[in-house]
Amino acid sequence: MTNTYQTTVQKNLNGKWKAETMVKNINGYDWEISTYKWDKKGLVCMAQACQKTEFGTTFVIFQDPSIKLYQVQGRGTEKAIKETHEMGLLAFDKLIASGELPHRESSE
Numbered sequence: 876m877t878n879t880y881q882t883t884v885q886k887n888l889n890g891k892w893k894a895e896t897m898v899k900n901i902n903g904y905d906w907e908i909s910t911y912k913w914d915k916k917g918l919v920c921m922a923q924a925c926q927k928t929e930f931g932t933t934f935v936i937f938q939d940p941s942i943k944l945y946q947v948q949g950r951g952t953e954k955a956i957k958e959t960h961e962m963g964l965l966a967f968d969k970l971i972a973s974g975e976l977p978h979r980e981s982s983e
Contacts, residue, residue, distance in 0.1 A: 878968055880908075884957055887911075892953050894920075894960035897927060901971060903979025907932050908944070908967060910960035912951030920945040920963025924977065940977040942970070 882896045894910040904924035913919040922942045925934040944963035970976040
């Protein structure tokens with residue numbers, strides 16, 4: 876199963892390429908999926924559980940889950956960022972399908 880997501884690829888304020896996808900309300904969380912050059916460790920695609928608001932996203936550090944979806948060595952070109960992000964989204968879909976994606980604890 877492959878979901879269709881709306882992804883934005885653009886240069887950040889430092890002139891480096893970054894890809895972002897917002898996935899709403901999966902297991903009680905919104906998920907911000909970001910791909911970027913991670914210093915000398917290569918390219919990384921991360922998913923951060925969060926809450927989307929009209930002002931942006933919020934999350935609680937050390938409480939809301941963060942998942943490394945995909946990591947590869949390479950240069951931070953637009954093409955490489957897009958390819959890495961696509962691999963991360965495929966990994967995210969696999970977590971959804973397998974039931975391994977974390978769930979928000981009920982406050983009841």
